[in-house]
Amino acid sequence: MTTDFDSKYNIVDEPTPLNTDLSGHYKQSFAYYTLRERLPVTLTSIIDNLAKDKDELANEYGENAREEIKNVVGLLSKLKYQLQTDKNLEPFTENEPDKHVWNDFIEKLPDGKNTFFETCWLYAECYMYRKVSSFFEATTALKSYDYFAKQKVNALQISIDAMETIAKYTRNVEKSADMFVRLLKLNLWGNRCDLSITSGKEVKPTEDAVEIIKSLDSNLIADNTAEICECIHTNESQQCSVDFVCDNAGYELFTDFVLGEYIIDKQLATKVRFNVKSIPWFISDVTPTDFYCTLKYLSEHNSPIISELGKKWTQLVEEGKFELSPLEHFWTSPYEFYRMSEVRPDLYKKLSESRLVIFKGDLNYRKLIGDYNWDKTESFVKCLRGFQPTNICSLRTVKADLICGLRPGVAEELFKIKPDWMTTGDYGVIQFAQGTNCNCN
Missing domain, CATH: 3.40.50.10880 (Uncharacterised protein PF01937, DUF89, domain 3)
Incomplete structure (x- = not known):
């Protein structure tokens, strides 16, 4: 069954053809289910846990952490929106130690194959988890915080x-x-x-x-x-x-x-x-x-x-x-x-x-x-x-x-x-x- 989302983002209601990259482009795939259902839930869970634990984190990492949590939550919400609306994978802009590796990789993705649902599922999923980490790495207080x-x-x-x-x-x-x-x-x-x-x-x-x-x-x-x-x-x-x-x-x-x-x-x-x-x-x-x-x-x-x-x-x-x-x-x-x-x-x-x-x-x-x-x-x-x-x-x-x-x-x-x-x-x-x-x- 084709939904408004599928029509808008060029999703086809078919299984992944043989000898083809797995991606969210094919609705009858675990890639599509992961990108539509599992990954947004993961991002929401991180956001909810930050809100729930903010006092505990402020005690452990200092009062500075409160403001940084707000900033990180904003970035996580934006990432979730980008995922759910099939946006392009954006370059990394902070001081990530592997920034050049990721940016070089993203730059070389073919046109039309550089969005969450159109690129290879492996790339999209790894990108999401790497982006989440980069938000914390860019903070002062929460650099070492493991949100999992x-x-x-x-x-x-x-x-x-x-x-x-x-x-x-x-x-x-x-x-x-x-x-x-x-x-x-x-x-x-x-x-x-x-x-x-x-x-x-x-x-x-x-x-x-x-x-x-x-x-x-x-x-x-x-x-x-x-x-x-x-x-x-x-x-x-x-x-x-x-x-x-x-x-x-x-x-x-x-x-x-x-x-x-x-x-x-x-x-x-x-x-x-x-x-x-x-x-x-x-x-x-x-x-x-x-x-x-x-x-x-x-x-x-x-x-x-x-x-x-x-x-x-x-x-x-x-x-x-x-x-x-x-x-x-x-x-x-x-x-x-x-x-x-x-x-x-x-x-x-x-x-x-x-x-x-x-x-x-x-x-x-x-x-x-x-x-x-x-x-x-x-x-x-x-x-x-x-x-x-x-x-x-x-x-x-x-x-x-x-x-x-x-x-x-x-x-x-x-x-x-x-x-x-x-x-x-x-x-x-x-x-x-x-x-x-x-x-x-």
């Missing part, structure tokens, strides 16, 4: 029961390919706790996380665990690193630490590096503050086994076996990863020194293969478009309508069973691509 922090802290605290179950299950386990695969799957399904998909509403892991590993095997629709297992167990005695390109804070970060701990303890690598976001991003993504606050929270928890884990992981950080990678603005840029070697060659080189890079979650998957309507049976390697600095593992629960690497007939069968299967997070993929420039051997 309360939601992330709450998500961590309500997950303690699930974390305790995992902690008990993973203590003193033997080294085996089977155990590595179980922890890989545990890490995959931890990705279901994503606040951005619910526009910030509480997501609590309620099932027994250990039982999930077994019960959700039928929901794993692409499974390259055998190749990943072979990769990680090759030349084990070598000095090498494994990288996580992280996604969500809270429960998912906890499962990242669990898998990282196993990799170190079983000498599958000598270092595990965690790549996180430089700014608050997609509501629940990990920032450096989240990384350290999580370790502190776990270390000080009244549950003995949780506290023991937190202290052990903190020690791994102090010993350099767990490492928080330096801030990298590429992770919050609009660029797909196949352009990394051109845009950030130093980062590409750094990743090539790792034995395995584990990309977590839906947004990283979108950046790996681009917001593009590939044939669902197209190979993962082809869709990476040359991005193979080293061995790559993608752990993703499916929350957006793009995918590749499926066996023939799988997608068609899923559409019969559950028409919205691509956006619910109920299904997952574990995909692997061997590196072409890997220096890890």
Whole structure:
């Protein structure tokens, strides 16, 4: 059904054609739903929380913050209006450290493909979150304020029961390919706790996380665990690193630490590096503050086994076996990863020194293969478009309508069973691509 909005902004009531960028131009797409429904709700939530917390923020950051909150709310309201009326993506005008990267990108967008609904969904969504951060960065009092922090802290605290179950299950386990695969799957399904998909509403892991590993095997629709297992167990005695390109804070970060701990303890690598976001991003993504606050929270928890884990992981950080990678603005840029070697060659080189890079979650998957309507049976390697600095593992629960690497007939069968299967997070993929420039051997 065509609405006044659709007529005014050239929206067509069709699904995204094959081999086309995902965008809000196509009404029968998750991109359209996100831009029309989810993102305005996210902006409204930030505005409402600022109004509700203004006294608390003034106490913490000084009275100056009150006036700055008013200014930020005005800018957020303007951004929401621009989003809802399909305006052009505007350049960045403050002192953002990545301003030139973004402005160069925006300037090169083709005419007619530089508005919220006409440009690629990935670009529009990343732009919105980057703009929000820039409003706070331009203030004096609120530069360091994370407007998603309360939601992330709450998500961590309500997950303690699930974390305790995992902690008990993973203590003193033997080294085996089977155990590595179980922890890989545990890490995959931890990705279901994503606040951005619910526009910030509480997501609590309620099932027994250990039982999930077994019960959700039928929901794993692409499974390259055998190749990943072979990769990680090759030349084990070598000095090498494994990288996580992280996604969500809270429960998912906890499962990242669990898998990282196993990799170190079983000498599958000598270092595990965690790549996180430089700014608050997609509501629940990990920032450096989240990384350290999580370790502190776990270390000080009244549950003995949780506290023991937190202290052990903190020690791994102090010993350099767990490492928080330096801030990298590429992770919050609009660029797909196949352009990394051109845009950030130093980062590409750094990743090539790792034995395995584990990309977590839906947004990283979108950046790996681009917001593009590939044939669902197209190979993962082809869709990476040359991005193979080293061995790559993608752990993703499916929350957006793009995918590749499926066996023939799988997608068609899923559409019969559950028409919205691509956006619910109920299904997952574990995909692997061997590196072409890997220096890890």
